[in-house]
Amino acid sequence: MTATLQAPRSTRRVVFPFTAIVGQEEMKLALLLNVIDPKVGGVMIMGDRGTGKSTTIRALADLLPEIEIVANDPFNSHPEDPDLMSDQVRQQLEEQIPLTTAKKKVSMVDLPLGATEDRVCGTIDIEKALSEGVKAFEPGLLAKANRGILYVDEVNLLDDHLVDVLLDSAASGWNTVEREGISIRHPARFVLVGSGNPEEGELRPQLLDRFGMHAEIHTVKEPPLRVKIVEQRAEFDQDPLAFCGKYQAEQDLLQQKLVNAQQLLSRVNIDYDLRVKISEVCSELDVDGLRGDIVTNRAAKALTAFEGRTEVTVDDIKRVITLCLRHRLRKDPLESIDSGYKVQKAFSRVFGLDVAE
Numbered sequence: 001m002t003a004t005l006q007a008p009r010s011t012r013r014v015v016f017p018f019t020a021i022v023g024q025e026e027m028k029l030a031l032l033l034n035v036i037d038p039k040v041g042g043v044m045i046m047g048d049r050g051t052g053k054s055t056t057i058r059a060l061a062d063l064l065p066e067i068e069i070v071a072n073d074p075f076n077s078h079p080e081d082p083d084l085m086s087d088q089v090r091q092q093l094e095e096q097i098p099l100t101t102a103k104k105k106v107s108m109v110d111l112p113l114g115a116t117e118d119r120v121c122g123t124i125d126i127e128k129a130l131s132e133g134v135k136a137f138e139p140g141l142l143a144k145a146n147r148g149i150l151y152v153d154e155v156n157l158l159d160d161h162l163v164d165v166l167l168d169s170a171a172s173g174w175n176t177v178e179r180e181g182i183s184i185r186h187p188a189r190f191v192l193v194g195s196g197n198p199e200e201g202e203l204r205p206q207l208l209d210r211f212g213m214h215a216e217i218h219t220v221k222e223p224p225l226r227v228k229i230v231e232q233r234a235e236f237d238q239d240p241l242a243f244c245g246k247y248q249a250e251q252d253l254l255q256q257k258l259v260n261a262q263q264l265l266s267r268v269n270i271d272y273d274l275r276v277k278i279s280e281v282c283s284e285l286d287v288d289g290l291r292g293d294i295v296t297n298r299a300a301k302a303l304t305a306f307e308g309r310t311e312v313t314v315d316d317i318k319r320v321i322t323l324c325l326r327h328r329l330r331k332d333p334l335e336s337i338d339s340g341y342k343v344q345k346a347f348s349r350v351f352g353l354d355v356a357e
Contacts, residue, residue, distance in 0.1 A: 014240035018059035019250040021052060022229050027215040030323050031060050033302040034191045034212065036261045040298045041212025041291075042170055042192030044155070044203070044327065048219045053195040057151050061108030065255055067147055071100040074139045075186050076107065076146045083173060084147060086186050107148030109141050109190075111166075113157060120162060122186075124179045137184045142166075142175040145190040155194030156203050163203070166192060167210045205331070209288070212295045213320075214327035216340070261305040268301040270312040278317060280350045285343065287328045296324040314351055321347050 021028065030043045045053050070077040070089050078084035079101050092099060111120065122140035141150070152158060152166065169175045175188040194211060196203070208214070220226050236243040275297060282292045299320040304312045326339040347353075
């Protein structure tokens, strides 16, 4: 395999550093855990306007290490993993045609609110297919998002059918386009991040349930922290390169921590008793289906790997269980108790801990 050279780092657009973002720990943790294990199932971020949702997600994409792809492939195909390569690349490998590889930054694809299904999934040129006998496929945003991050702002304003398509692709890792009896599929393994403002309406419960985690973010209330955020932003806008330079060592450290966690993840073990207790919490909270159990197990393992350990502890579960379950509880319009508090209360009861712990 021959590798192509990369453009120097300084020619890329400068992005606000992830490690410089103040507060919003819940959102940052949920995003990092999904990067370590994309099978956690994505994050739904609900919160006030102007709380740095888009900034944080762009910063995360910029933080991630470069990935190896097959050069000039529209799907960012992996040169070795069959689950992450297009049929064309797989065919080349089977025919032992050498692949040219390249390195590129992880894609962060923004889904515009008015996007059509063709724009998202891609289209098949029927005329070309019939006249030339080739499957002429014009890739969409899902192809671009493979092995990257797909960000949907105001997901609660998006057409339900499109949300369904996105969630199906995120869950299966593949996107299939069918038209006039012609079918084309390609890998679409991405971290799905949705954000929204609760004032603009809720997502349907059955769609909300399919997001692995649900982070709630609020406007920072403490005046000193607000001042720090404003000053940071002004400093970044004035000289982005110098500002990023101050955080480069922290960025490199966190990037390495993520790479180590991805490698360690398969060796992480969660004790049978802890798995039973997680399911007890889900059962006590009357969570429909088994998604809650599965996601909590995965997220706890990802957190353990992130911290460089191989045994999941009760504290690991405590830190992720609210993120994994709060959006799966049945809503009672007359109840004023916060769903996150209900999850922590049930967790403390089942695990025999004091609620205040």
